[in-house]
Amino acid sequence: MALSKTERRDRIRRRIRKISFGTTERPRLSVYRSNKEIYAQIIDDTEGKTLVAASSRDKELSKTKGTKTEIAALVGKTLAEKALKAGIESVAFDRGGNLYHGRVKSLAEGAREGGLKF
Template sequence: MGLSKTQRKFRIRRRIRKVSFGTAERPRLAVFRSNTGIYVQVIDDNKGTTLCAASSRDKDLASAKGSKSEIAKLVGKTIAEKCVNAGIDKVAFDRGGNLYHGRVKSLADGAREAGLKF
């Protein structure tokens, strides 16, 4: 019998994390997508710390109207602004086992538009 959807996603996530590693110069931009929201963190894996984070449930974005993809794009712009203010301009993108499509792609496009490079 084949893998379930969650087992397949976990296997892909482990494969991605083998090569995606965040440093102080180029931290990892980790994306978590649930059915209702999207969450993103910028992580320095050497120290094991989260440098900045944003989500669709933040106070300023919770009242945003639009489709899930439009809200994901706003989250991408928000995290990029926080990163630029913290002096981070380059990140390694970790899609977290999700396909680079839909909300994940919208988040990445929003972050790129706001000045983040990956």
């Protein structure tokens, strides 16, 4: 029997998390996408701490108008600015089981434009 969409995403998420691990030198950029919002955080898995976070619900971004894809790019740029201020230059990208397409791709490209390397 075929997998449902959530079962497929969970299977992909587990497969990605086996190989994607955030260290102090190269933390993990984790992306969560809901139907309305998009969230991104940079995590150090060795200590289990979130170093930097940004989302479309932040005060400065929630007031902006545009499509969800455009807002995702702004979230990526904001996250990159915060990461560079915190001294983080390269990250391991964790798309969270979502396809690298649409809002997830837009967030990643925005983070790259902001100066993050992955």
